[in-house]
Amino acid sequence: MKHVFGPVSSRRLGQSLGVDVLPPKSCTWNCLYCQLGRTRECVTERREFFPREEILEEIRQAIGNPHAIDWITFVGSGETTLYKGLGWLIGETKKITDIPVAVITNGSLLSVEEVRQELLHADAVLPSLNAGSPELFMRIDRPAAGFSYERHVEGLVEFRNVYRGKLWIEVMLIDGLNDSVEALQDIAGALEKIRPDTVHLVLPTRPSGDADVRLPSDEAVARARLVLSRVAKVVHPAKGSMSLRDPGDIIETVASITRRHPLQEHELRHALDELLPDEPGRVGRIIEQLLESGRFKTVTLPDNEVYWVPARES
Numbered sequence: 001m002k003h004v005f006g007p008v009s010s011r012r013l014g015q016s017l018g019v020d021v022l023p024p025k026s027c028t029w030n031c032l033y034c035q036l037g038r039t040r041e042c043v044t045e046r047r048e049f050f051p052r053e054e055i056l057e058e059i060r061q062a063i064g065n066p067h068a069i070d071w072i073t074f075v076g077s078g079e080t081t082l083y084k085g086l087g088w089l090i091g092e093t094k095k096i097t098d099i100p101v102a103v104i105t106n107g108s109l110l111s112v113e114e115v116r117q118e119l120l121h122a123d124a125v126l127p128s129l130n131a132g133s134p135e136l137f138m139r140i141d142r143p144a145a146g147f148s149y150e151r152h153v154e155g156l157v158e159f160r161n162v163y164r165g166k167l168w169i170e171v172m173l174i175d176g177l178n179d180s181v182e183a184l185q186d187i188a189g190a191l192e193k194i195r196p197d198t199v200h201l202v203l204p205t206r207p208s209g210d211a212d213v214r215l216p217s218d219e220a221v222a223r224a225r226l227v228l229s230r231v232a233k234v235v236h237p238a239k240g241s242m243s244l245r246d247p248g249d250i251i252e253t254v255a256s257i258t259r260r261h262p263l264q265e266h267e268l269r270h271a272l273d274e275l276l277p278d279e280p281g282r283v284g285r286i287i288e289q290l291l292e293s294g295r296f297k298t299v300t301l302p303d304n305e306v307y308w309v310p311a312r313e314s
């Protein structure tokens, strides 16, 4: 399995070299909004799913290529901290490069001392907090048995107490679920205890397959910014875009991105236009070749946005 992908343009981390340390899909939660589809069976035991040296070697090779990389980002096809060698990988990566290291996580295992210790040397940790009450937490994040809301918040608080890097909490705002004044005040109450450096407000712009997951209104986004900014600086990143830097391996690059999340067709076209500014005809041919490869299919949502997903997905 190829673990390293990108660099891709990330909403929060600029040019981010992704490192996926998990087999899909391995997660402690089964979020309503998950872009990876349903968690068929939650995974709760940490394991070294792949040899750590194999992953480190891929990172070493990737940073040897002449690409601009702002962050090396550990992100799993599921919950990243389920990978047992994560602390070792962070430490070894920092020995071979000065590029800062980030970890994207749902934060569910921060209640475990070993996991908190392993993340201490990351430059930024980005856990999730989507609810301010046990009821909404169960409804939105649908965790494995034993992963209660109280345990989640306590883990985040305990981590904050020992972590000196950047703690950026991600709040996924979902229409009709956590975007009311009351729900947002509850989230703000939990954030007050956690004391993050910033809160990243994100929206379910990618298809999850669940009809209950709808984009919040502009008014709800403004409300969330207002309520949560009483506790921490709120960043509402612009919609992401991808970038392609190597025309030689476009099929593999697109495959590595769509394996992790559906790709908006306009993002793909924009990235190809940027890569081949003097060859507009070639962009159309590449799109055709990608479709003819049989590895992708397109899905059109009710708002007419077209997404690319792996052909095997339903």
Ligand code: SF4
Residues within 6 Å of the ligand: 027, 028, 029, 030, 031, 033, 034, 035, 036, 039, 077, 078, 079, 106
């Ligand atoms: S924590 Fe992330 S990977 Fe796991 S179910 Fe939720 S959105 Fe999906």
